[in-house]
Amino acid sequence: STDPLVVFTPSGKRGRFPVGTPVLTAARQLGVDLDSVCGGRGICSKCQITPSYGEFPKHGLTARKGALSDWNSVEQRYDDKRGLASGRRLGCQATVQNDIVIDVPPESQVHRQVVRKAASARAMVMDPAVRPYYVEVAEPDMHTPTGDLERLAEALKDQWGIEKVEAGISVLRRLQHMLRKGKWTCTVVLHKNHDEDTHRILGIAPGYYDRPIYGVAIDLGSTTIAAHLTDLRTGEVATSSGIMNPQIRFGEDLMSRVSYSMMNPGGAVEMTDAVRTAINALIGTLTAEAGIVPQQIMELVFVCNPVMHHLLLGIDPVELGQAPFALATSKSVALHVADLDINSTNDAARVFVLPCIAGHVGADAAAVALSEAPGDQDDLTLIVDVGTNAEILLGNKTQVLACSSPTGPAFEGAQISSGQRAAPGAIERIEINPDTKEPRFQVIGCGLWSDEDGFEAAIATTGVTGICGSGIIEAVAEMRMAGLLDPKGLIGSPAQTGTTRCIEDGRTHSYVIYDGTADGGPLVTVTQGDIRAIQLAKSALYAGARLLMDEMGTDTVDRVVLAGAFGAHISPKHAMVLGMIPDVPLDRVTSAGNAAGTGARMALCSVAARASIEKTVREITKVETAIEPKFQEHFVNANAIPHATDPFTTLRS
Numbered sequence: 001s002t003d004p005l006v007v008f009t010p011s012g013k014r015g016r017f018p019v020g021t022p023v024l025t026a027a028r029q030l031g032v033d034l035d036s037v038c039g040g041r042g043i044c045s046k047c048q049i050t051p052s053y054g055e056f057p058k059h060g061l062t063a064r065k066g067a068l069s070d071w072n073s074v075e076q077r078y079d080d081k082r083g084l085a086s087g088r089r090l091g092c093q094a095t096v097q098n099d100i101v102i103d104v105p106p107e108s109q110v111h112r113q114v115v116r117k118a119a120s121a122r123a124m125v126m127d128p129a130v131r132p133y134y135v136e137v138a139e140p141d142m143h144t145p146t147g148d149l150e151r152l153a154e155a156l157k158d159q160w161g162i163e164k165v166e167a168g169i170s171v172l173r174r175l176q177h178m179l180r181k182g183k184w185t186c187t188v189v190l191h192k193n194h195d196e197d198t199h200r201i202l203g204i205a206p207g208y209y210d211r212p213i214y215g216v217a218i219d220l221g222s223t224t225i226a227a228h229l230t231d232l233r234t235g236e237v238a239t240s241s242g243i244m245n246p247q248i249r250f251g252e253d254l255m256s257r258v259s260y261s262m263m264n265p266g267g268a269v270e271m272t273d274a275v276r277t278a279i280n281a282l283i284g285t286l287t288a289e290a291g292i293v294p295q296q297i298m299e300l301v302f303v304c305n306p307v308m309h310h311l312l313l314g315i316d317p318v319e320l321g322q323a324p325f326a327l328a329t330s331k332s333v334a335l336h337v338a339d340l341d342i343n344s345t346n347d348a349a350r351v352f353v354l355p356c357i358a359g360h361v362g363a364d365a366a367a368v369a370l371s372e373a374p375g376d377q378d379d380l381t382l383i384v385d386v387g388t389n390a391e392i393l394l395g396n397k398t399q400v401l402a403c404s405s406p407t408g409p410a411f412e413g414a415q416i417s418s419g420q421r422a423a424p425g426a427i428e429r430i431e432i433n434p435d436t437k438e439p440r441f442q443v444i445g446c447g448l449w450s451d452e453d454g455f456e457a458a459i460a461t462t463g464v465t466g467i468c469g470s471g472i473i474e475a476v477a478e479m480r481m482a483g484l485l486d487p488k489g490l491i492g493s494p495a496q497t498g499t500t501r502c503i504e505d506g507r508t509h510s511y512v513i514y515d516g517t518a519d520g521g522p523l524v525t526v527t528q529g530d531i532r533a534i535q536l537a538k539s540a541l542y543a544g545a546r547l548l549m550d551e552m553g554t555d556t557v558d559r560v561v562l563a564g565a566f567g568a569h570i571s572p573k574h575a576m577v578l579g580m581i582p583d584v585p586l587d588r589v590t591s592a593g594n595a596a597g598t599g600a601r602m603a604l605c606s607v608a609a610r611a612s613i614e615k616t617v618r619e620i621t622k623v624e625t626a627i628e629p630k631f632q633e634h635f636v637n638a639n640a641i642p643h644a645t646d647p648f649t650t651l652r653s
């Protein structure tokens with residue numbers, strides 16, 4: 001007689017197995033992704049499966065009750081203690097008796113796909129560097145005097161096929177006690193990077209250890225630091241938090257921090273200390289918010305621009321301030337938390353820093369490339385991630401190019417007369433009536449437009465305090481559309497524009513959006529200086545994009561992706577009216593949210609993603625804006641609104 005046929009879904013993998021084969025064994029032989037931490041001992045319950053019964057014409061079989069063995073005592077005990085959901089079985093206990101279709105639910109897959117909100121990007125598949133393994137270790141005896149670590153390594157080899165392990169001194173100090181406490185069973189947490197062949201023991205607990213293990217994905221920006229505490233089994237973000245980068249006191253932008261280091265002996269060390277202190281505080285916040293202990297955090301992944309990268313690692317960034325802008329290394333960096341003075345995690349925790357693309361294009365851009373994967377697309381896609389620097393990527397399956405462009409902080413609301421960060425009270429949306437030249441606006445923290453009923457009451461708590469980055473972009477674009485600004489960016493006089501909202505301001509004019517002075521509030525205006533700051537920023541952004549398009553030999557792109565916190569808030573129409581981005585149909589402009597942060601999470605959750613970005617970074621063509629004479633030409637032409645020479649046909653329709 002033939003052996004029973006076993007079909008696994010959703011993979012569709014199938015094979016025949018002798019009666020009595022455990023489902024976990026069958027899954028392993030077929031290469032089906034079915035999790036197990038305890039190695040089939042009925043302890044971890046990670047191997048849960050759901051048998052399906054009935055007719056399966058597609059698979060050519062009928063599965064009847066009894067196709068799997070009955071519940072055994074291990075499953076019964078597990079169910080009594082922790083409860084097994086209805087229809088579920090433990091894959092390591094249930095054995096095959098007859099033809100059967102077996103579903104592996106997502107929670108039982110190690111390499112499960114994590115649902116991503118961003119529409120454009122590739123799916124994220126779990127493949128973390130850090131994983132727990134339960135093992136039973138042989139007891140020592142007088143005749144075979146091997147050490148406890150060697151017997152543990154032997155057990156990992158026999159029970160998990162893990163060939164090489166190493167343990168640091170902190171693990172060795174605890175090893176003997178843990179093994180005896182667990183009566184020769186333990187759970188070890190192992191770490192292995194994409195380019196290593198040795199597993200490192202990060203932690204050891206007696207018996208079966210069931211608390212979740214976390215990692216933190218950190219997007220280390222020049223202005224803000226954002227961190228996402230992530231469950232390394234599920235890929236889910238438990239909590240996120242952000243903090244200002246304390247290095248701001250040494251200089252607002254990157255180059256001023258590099259100069260600080262050049263001018264002040266010990267300046268780089270000061271900045272390194274400041275950022276590490278902030279990171280410790282930030283991780284402390286995450287730990288407290290999630291109600292976990294620092295020992296549960298086993299790995300940190302960083303993405304950052306090259307200057308932040310060097311300062312985090314304690315490398316003097318001076319070379320990044322001068323041509324040819326050499327990085328200390330363009331490979332990823334793997335190290336131990338103690339190397340970065342990080343004391344807010346497990347002592348043994350590891351750090352992975354994504355590779356930088358070039359001296360001006362950092363690991364943050366690499367993370368965007370990982371998350372948005374322009375090199376996987378047929379469409380020629382332009383990705384812009386705007387912060388104090390803009391990271392710009394252009395590419396398709398054939399080639400990917402990258403550059404960065406010094407836009408300055410104007411898009412973040414800095415260097416704008418009424419500018420402020422995006423916080424309650426900030427004007428974030430504006431419309432200007434082209435006939436009356438009257439504005440209406442929306443304020444963060446108040447859902448209503450300024451001319452809607454109830455606005456006054458709704459705004460009472462926050463007040464109107466200023467204008468944020470997305471607000472100033474809309475304001476300038478709306479002013480242009482309402483004829484308050486000429487193509488060169490000059491604000492018209494009251495006589496030219498026919499509105500008293502355009503007021504004299506020295507030798508130039510300003511446009512009044514909101515006048516709260518009667519109640520002691522602010523006068524929120526857009527000044528000629530503000531327009532100039534936005535023009536400089538948008539010209540730098542556009543010129544960077546054009547430079548990449550030149551390099552690619554094209555005048556047009558198929559898609560534009562706006563990445564970053566800024567990208568999430570900016571309106572495509574207004575960005576195009578300003579001429580920040582090249583002319584494409586508006587429905588081809590999308591927002592990718594925080595793509596650098598997503599890339600950091602992907603690298604945290606997957607060593608395959610680390611290998612992939614390391615390779616991608618080598619393949620990306622780097623374009624250096626600072627030394628490219630064409631950049632200046634593009635920059636000057638992009639100063640007009642929307643542009644001196646490029647047609648911007650989308651705007652006419």
Ligand code: FES
Pocket residue numbers: 024035036037038039040041042043044045046047048090091092093
């Ligand atoms: Fe751990 Fe089945 S493999 S309970």
